[in-house]
Amino acid sequence: MNVLGIESSCDETSAAVVRDGVSILSNVVASQADLHARYGGVVPEVASRMHVEQILPVISDALAAADCDFASIDALAVTNRPGLLGALLVGVTAGKALAFALRRPVVGIHHLEGHIYSVALAAPEILASLPVLVLIVSGGHTQIVRMDGHGAYALLGRTRDDAAGEAFDKGARLLGLPYPGGPNLARLADTGDPARVPFPRAMLGDSLDFSFSGVKTALRSFLAREEGDTPPADLAASYQAAIVSVLSEKLKRAARATGVRTVAVAGGVAANAALGRALRAMADEEGLRLVVPPRDLCTDNAAMIASAGFFRLEGGAVPSLDFDTFATETLGSPAGAQAG
Ligand code: KG4
Ligand code: ZN
Numbered sequence: 001m002n003v004l005g006i007e008s009s010c011d012e013t014s015a016a017v018v019r020d021g022v023s024i025l026s027n028v029v030a031s032q033a034d035l036h037a038r039y040g041g042v043v044p045e046v047a048s049r050m051h052v053e054q055i056l057p058v059i060s061d062a063l064a065a066a067d068c069d070f071a072s073i074d075a076l077a078v079t080n081r082p083g084l085l086g087a088l089l090v091g092v093t094a095g096k097a098l099a100f101a102l103r104r105p106v107v108g109i110h111h112l113e114g115h116i117y118s119v120a121l122a123a124p125e126i127l128a129s130l131p132v133l134v135l136i137v138s139g140g141h142t143q144i145v146r147m148d149g150h151g152a153y154a155l156l157g158r159t160r161d162d163a164a165g166e167a168f169d170k171g172a173r174l175l176g177l178p179y180p181g182g183p184n185l186a187r188l189a190d191t192g193d194p195a196r197v198p199f200p201r202a203m204l205g206d207s208l209d210f211s212f213s214g215v216k217t218a219l220r221s222f223l224a225r226e227e228g229d230t231p232p233a234d235l236a237a238s239y240q241a242a243i244v245s246v247l248s249e250k251l252k253r254a255a256r257a258t259g260v261r262t263v264a265v266a267g268g269v270a271a272n273a274a275l276g277r278a279l280r281a282m283a284d285e286e287g288l289r290l291v292v293p294p295r296d297l298c299t300d301n302a303a304m305i306a307s308a309g310f311f312r313l314e315g316g317a318v319p320s321l322d323f324d325t326f327a328t329e330t331l332g333s334p335a336g337a338q339a340g
Contacts, residue, residue, distance in 0.1 A: 005306025009083025077309020157208025192237030
């Protein structure tokens with residue numbers, strides 16, 4: 001079954017064709033990062049307008065790259081929550097219109113569920129040995145989710161303030177680095193000393209929750225105090241190390257607490273090389289299996305949405321054109337698995 005996926009929740013317009021949930025035929029992403037750079041962050045109204053301009057060419061490109069036409073699309077899946085409402089509406093409207101015209105089923109997908117399926121795309125065999133713990137680290141979200149089955153997610157921990165990507169972006173801004181901050185801070189950190197400044201690591205007792213506002217404040221106070229003699233690369237490396245060590249430690253604690261032996265990371269921050277190294281070291285020490293999807297599947301893309309859509313339909317979801325868009329919605333129930 002060929003599923004056409006559509007993603008437009010933030011500043012990437014993406015369309016992809018995925019066969020049988022795990023085989024990527026195409027995954028086209030049009031990023032608006034350059035456009036938002038001059039404002040230092042995503043401007044929702046500008047994002048919506050760009051999605052309107054990009055959505056049809058991106059869908060055409062995805063079909064062409066997959067060597068498909070509309071007739072060979074069996075179903076559609078589109079991100080409908082959470083995200084910028086105006087941005088989501090563009091993808092959802094396109095998805096519904098195509099589904100209606102082609103007489104194909106369409107399903108609305110939770111963006112974070114999509115990120116979880118980037119792990120399935122990278123290592124389909126894990127689906128045969130669930131559960132898996134997924135650390136989702138993006139610009140808007142930071143959480144640890146246990147995936148027990150398709151559509152069955154338990155939320156084990158989440159950030160109480162900033163998301164990890166947000167912490168990277170805000171730290172980058174404090175260091176005077178251009179948007180998008182995360183990758184720029186990571187690049188600067190490459191040549192720095194991560195042990196130079198001992199920025200705080202908020203562990204929050206036994207909780208699997210996260211808090212990143214303290215480390216951001218610590219960087220701001222440090223910059224206000226010091227005379228400019230700490231090399232920026234050392235500051236970036238130390239700041240990154242504080243974020244990365246908390247993420248890795250919490251995933252380790254979650255694995256110990258649940259006994260789950262497979263762990264994975266997803267979302268834009270999963271592209272961070274220092275995080276990848278820390279998780280690899282932690283997984284080796286703990287004897288865990290670790291999945292880190294390739295960079296193009298970590299950041300926002302429609303292949304992960306198509307994959308989630310395939311398994312939703314295969315699981316018997318009754319498709320309908322009657323679904324809405326939502327700016328916020330939590331994935332997974334703190335009490336345990338829930339059907340989603
Ligand atoms: O998942 P994503 O593409 O979009 C959201 O759903 O938010 O994640 C974007 C976030 C941004 O905060 C960006 O700065 C961060 O991921 N990011 C990185 C890196 N690449 C992207 N953060 C640290 N290091 C990176 N290499
Ligand atoms: Zn995302």
